[in-house]
Amino acid sequence: xxxxxxxxxxxxxxxxxxxxxxxxxxxxxxxxxxxxxxxxxxxxxxxxxxxxxxxxxxxxxxxxxxxxxxxxxxxxxxxxxxxxxxxxxxxxxxxx
Numbered sequence: 001x002x003x004x005x006x007x008x009x010x011x012x013x014x015x016x017x018x019x020x021x022x023x024x025x026x027x028x029x030x031x032x033x034x035x036x037x038x039x040x041x042x043x044x045x046x047x048x049x050x051x052x053x054x055x056x057x058x059x060x061x062x063x064x065x066x067x068x069x070x071x072x073x074x075x076x077x078x079x080x081x082x083x084x085x086x087x088x089x090x091x092x093x094x095x096x
Contacts, residue, residue, distance in 0.1 A: 026054065 033046045 026050070 029050050030047070033043050033050070036043055036046070
């Protein structure tokens with residue numbers, strides 16, 4: 001069975017860019033809500049809605065990542081089983 005570790009596909013720069021982009025977007029929305037010409041309860045409602053949307057997005061990203069990792073694990077287990085079957089198979093062994 002192949003024991004090579006799964007390689008990470010993203011770089012530190014990509015991670016930093018994603019975090020910075022998220023921070024800029026959240027700050028822009030928060031500033032927009034703060035400077036909105038509306039009552040306090042409207043701003044509070046929009047603030048709670050943004051927080052709910054943010055937590056929902058994180059949850060969705062985690063669910064998608066978990067499903068993708070599960071698919072990869074199942075694929076590797078199936079590949080290991082197939083390699084074992086092929087390694088144990090001897091075409092010259094007489095059939096009983």
